[in-house]
Amino acid sequence: MLDIKIEKIIRSKRKTIALLITDDATLIVKAPFGIDEKRIWEVIRKHSNWIEKKRKEIESRDPKASKKEFVNGEGFLYLGKYYKLYIVDNQEVPLRFENAFYLTRNYLNKAKEVFIEWYKREAFKKISERVEWYARKSNLKYNKINITNAQKRWGSCSSNGNLNFSYRLIMAPISVIDYVVVHELVHLEEKNHEKNFWVKVKTLMPDYKRHADLLKSIGYLLNL
DSSP, rough: OOOOEEEEEESSSSSSEEEEOTTOOOOEEEETOOOOHHHHHHHHHTTTHHHHHEEEEHHOOOOGSSSOOOOOTTTEEETEEEEEEESSSSSSSEEESSSEEEGGGGGGGGHHHHHHHHHHHHHHHHHHHHHHHHHHHHHHOOEEEEEOOOSSEEEEOOTTEEEEEEEGGSOOOOOHHHHHHHHHHHHTTTSSSSSSHHHHHHHOTTHHHHHHHHHHGGGGOOOO
16 A cells, blocks of 8 residues: 555646645645546556655755744845844844844744745846846847745746746846746747747757756745
């Protein structure tokens, strides 16, 4: 008997069964309507080695990915580097950054919200700058930029030309931010991920795959 538990089965109009291992190492199954659990378990058994491998990868992850406690000396990511947090008194702003993070003690009870707001402001500034640079380089026209709370999607491009980016990207190295920016800009012209899409991405960023792989490997760290 396999030591595997299904956390949730999500049914939809999709045509195939998909297996997803979440960041807490649980298994979620996406299945078409009408597929019974016997068939689902057949797929799980077939991919049991992959499931076990993914579980071990998650369990061996960097402990820095654990939930933030907002205490003195704790590290927080910004543009790919960790900076220490210091709790301070008598500061004019809730959160200040000067080669370290300084959080006003009076805001400790809502430290996460304060950090998210700071990350959002920084994300908008930096991502807008990178979007504008690549838009000029590629002659692609976008409508506006939105910074979102998305946890599972780094970026998206709407039908009316709006570009959406998760605030969590500001925690990543600038090369990773650039990759997501290029990815979404190209979607303004190419709506799918077929050959033309990747050709255009490579034209703008010849080494895009290296940065895409880096995002996959560190994505779980870009969180509070």
